[in-house]
Structures are given as structure tokens and as C-alpha cells.
Amino acid sequence: MNIEKLRQQFFILFDEPEQLPEVYFAPGRVNLIGEHTDYNGGFVLPCALQLGTWLLIRKRKDHLLRFASGNQEFRADILLEKANQPIAKSWVNYPLGVFDQFRQHQIPLQGFDMYFSGDIPNGAGLSSSASIEMVTAFALNDLLGAGLEMIDLVKWSQRAENEFVGVNCGIMDQFAVGMGEKDHAIFLNCLSLEHRPVPFKLDGYRLIVANTNKVRGLADSKYNERVAECQLAVTYLSDQFGVHKLGQISFMQFFKIQDIIPDEVIRKRARHVISEDQRVLNAISALSKYDIMQFGALMNASHESLRDNYEVTGPELDTLVEEAWKINGVIGARMTGAGFGGCTVNIVREDAVDRFLNEVGAAYFARTKLVPEFYMAQVSGGVRKH
Numbered sequence: 001m002n003i004e005k006l007r008q009q010f011f012i013l014f015d016e017p018e019q020l021p022e023v024y025f026a027p028g029r030v031n032l033i034g035e036h037t038d039y040n041g042g043f044v045l046p047c048a049l050q051l052g053t054w055l056l057i058r059k060r061k062d063h064l065l066r067f068a069s070g071n072q073e074f075r076a077d078i079l080l081e082k083a084n085q086p087i088a089k090s091w092v093n094y095p096l097g098v099f100d101q102f103r104q105h106q107i108p109l110q111g112f113d114m115y116f117s118g119d120i121p122n123g124a125g126l127s128s129s130a131s132i133e134m135v136t137a138f139a140l141n142d143l144l145g146a147g148l149e150m151i152d153l154v155k156w157s158q159r160a161e162n163e164f165v166g167v168n169c170g171i172m173d174q175f176a177v178g179m180g181e182k183d184h185a186i187f188l189n190c191l192s193l194e195h196r197p198v199p200f201k202l203d204g205y206r207l208i209v210a211n212t213n214k215v216r217g218l219a220d221s222k223y224n225e226r227v228a229e230c231q232l233a234v235t236y237l238s239d240q241f242g243v244h245k246l247g248q249i250s251f252m253q254f255f256k257i258q259d260i261i262p263d264e265v266i267r268k269r270a271r272h273v274i275s276e277d278q279r280v281l282n283a284i285s286a287l288s289k290y291d292i293m294q295f296g297a298l299m300n301a302s303h304e305s306l307r308d309n310y311e312v313t314g315p316e317l318d319t320l321v322e323e324a325w326k327i328n329g330v331i332g333a334r335m336t337g338a339g340f341g342g343c344t345v346n347i348v349r350e351d352a353v354d355r356f357l358n359e360v361g362a363a364y365f366a367r368t369k370l371v372p373e374f375y376m377a378q379v380s381g382g383v384r385k386h
């Protein structure tokens with residue numbers, strides 16, 4: 001990203017070129033395995049990407065918050081005193097929700113000029129929203145000298161999304177954006193928040209993210225529906241196990257008593273979450289043995305479960321994954337993120353990359369009439385000052 005150009009744009013929008021803005025960056029993320037497990041207290045294995053959101057931000061002497069974006073037309077000037085209300089369907093709710101968290105935690109606030117610009121495709125399941133939230137939280141903490149820990153910024157950003165945007169998301173995205181490390185994935189237990197970096201350097205292979213370019217219609221309401229279905233599954237199992245999250249039940253335990261859940265759909269939802277947790281553990285063990293083939297097989301199984309048990313894939317994601325599976329040299333392919341459109345993540349042997357891009361691209365277009373996009377992922381660091 002050309003920071004000088006961003007700076008020029010900032011001054012066109014906000015004047016006063018003698019007062020330089022500070023520059024911050026937060027990445028997007030791709031989840032390698034462990035999908036729809038985070039809000040169930042399960043395991044995830046995401047990593048931060050080179051794609052992300054830049055924030056140019058400057059303190060003001062008054063109480064005005066000025067929001068502008070290089071990616072969206074909509075701009076807003078909001079007085080701090082009125083900043084506790086979401087704006088209907090606007091990107092501004094992501095940073096505004098973070099301001100609201102600082103306010104709720106009694107951190108003294110002031111006005112700011114803010115210009116956001118990013119290269120994460122919107123609504124593609126690569127956490128453009130968590131990236132905006134985290135870059136805001138990180139910058140505010142720094143500029144206000146609030147002295148917060150990264151984990152607080154992660155939790156507040158998640159809460160901003162839950163309370164202000166209205167998506168009952170788990171903690172994975174904000175966590176990966178905050179805690180990402182170059183060449184490492186993050187193995188996170190979403191119940192205890194214990195985590196550790198896991199080396200993820202693919203010698204001889206590439207990590208390729210493929211965008212279906214299918215707009216995620218109804219994604220938020222379907223997402224909240226899955227969250228509710230998992231809560232219902234827990235009510236059937238809690239007597240037996242004394243648990244409050246599906247992630248607290250092992251696959252062996254579940255396998256024996258799954259018929260306690262009377263409703264087949266709810267049983268399938270629980271089966272996905274609990275088996276996916278086991279796949280994450282197996283994936284960690286595969287990585288520790290450099291067994292990339294096993295890791296890929298687990299990614300494939302994850303997709304099948306998200307398709308058949310959790311039902312969050314849809315024709316576009318399924319087609320993109322099926323076409324990837326056909327290519328000799330594709331080690332693993334699955335949907336990533338919330339689903340219902342968005343992206344897939346693929347591990348591809350280096351000598352098969354060109355074939356992958358050409359053949360998967362053409363076959364996907366032939367079947368869906370959508371042109372996919374491909375990104376060569378680089379596993380990068382978390383939110384930082386530029």
C-alpha cells in the first residue's frame with residue numbers, strides 16, 4: 001500500500017496538512033481449520049494475512065469523530081456524545097462500536113479524524129470487519145495512552161461486533177488479527193483462551209485463498225441461527241455432561257450418546273462442532289510431524305462436515321472446493337470463515353499452482369458464471385503501528 005497516497009487522501013478529506021496523522025495497520029485472517037467452533041468454546045487454527053486495513057488517524061481538539069474510507073462512499077461526522085447509537089447498515093458501525101466499548105469502560109475520549117483504507121475483499125470471510133475493529137482499538141489505546149493489553153482490545157472488538165453490529169460472532173477473528181505472527185498459525189482454545197503459535201511455513205507448497213465472489217446474502221441472520229442451534233444442542237447434552245458449551249464434549253463422549261438429541265438437524269450441528277474440534281487437534285498433531293498430507297485430508301473432511309452437517313457452504317463454495325479437489329497437487333481445500341459465500345483456503349504443491357489457477361478458475365466460471373479471485377496468502381504479523 002502506498003502510504004504517501006493515503007496521506008494525500010487524508011489531507012484532501014480533512015485539511016490542516018501541518019498536522020500529520022499516525023498510521024496503523026491490522027491484517028485480515030484466514031482460518032486453516034476449526035470452523036464454527038469458536039462460539040462453542042472449541043479450538044481454531046487461524047493465521048493473519050498480508051492483506052489488511054490501514055488507519056490514518058489524528059487527534060482533534062473538539063469532540064467530533066470524522067470517519068472516511070477509501071473503500072466505501074459513506075462518510076460520517078458524529079459527535080462523541082451521540083456516538084452510542086449504531087447507524088443503519090454502515091461500515092462506520094465497526095469503529096463506532098469500538099469507541100462505544102472505550103466509553104463503556106470509562107476511558108476518557110476525544111475527537112479524531114480517521115481515514116480507513118484496506119485491501120481485504122469485503123464480505124469474503126477474511127475478517128475485514130475484525131480488521132477495522134482491531135485497528136481502531138489498537139490506535140485508540142496507543143493515542144489515548146489507555147495501557148490496555150492486546151487481549152482486552154480483542155475482547156472489546158468482539159463485543160463491538162456483538163453489541164453494535166448485531167452479529168453474535170466468536171472471538172477467533174479479532175484474536176487472529178491481534179495475535180497473528182509471521183509464519184505461524186495460532187492454536188487457540190476459545191474457552192480458556194489459552195493459545196500458542198504453531199510454525200506454519202509450507203516449504204514446496206503455497207497457501208492460496210480463493211474468493212467465490214458470491215455475495216453473502218443473509219449471512220448474518222444464518223450465522224446467528226447456527227449460534228442458536230448450538231445453544232439448543234447444549235441444553236440436551238448439559239444434564240449428561242454438566243457442560244455449557246459443545247466444545248467441552250469429546251467426540252468419543254458425543255458418539256455414544258448423540259441420540260439424546262431428538263432433532264436430527266440439531267444433532268448434525270453438534271456433530272459438526274464436536275468432530276471439527278477433534279480435527280483441529282489431529283491437525284496440530286499432523287503439523288508437528290510435518291505430515292502435510294494428513295493436514296490436507298483433515299481440511300477436506302472439515303469442508304464435508306460444514307457442507308453436510310452444518311450446512312453453511314452452498315453451491316458456489318462447494319463448486320470451488322470440488323474443482324480444487326480434482327487437481328493433482330492440491331493437498332487440501334475447504335471453505336473458510338462463516339460460509340454462505342466468501343472464500344476457500346487451499347494448500348497447493350508449488351508445481352501445481354499454475355494448473356490450479358487456470359483449471360479451477362475456468363471450471364468454476366463454467367459451472368457458476370462467476371469469476372473467482374485468487375490470493376497468494378502470506379502468513380503475517382498482527383495489528384501494529386506502521
Ligand code: GLA
Nearest residue numbers: 035036169170171172337338
Ligand atoms: C466468522 C465469525 C467467527 C467464526 C467464523 C466461523 O468469521 O466472525 O467468530 O465463528 O465465522 O468459524
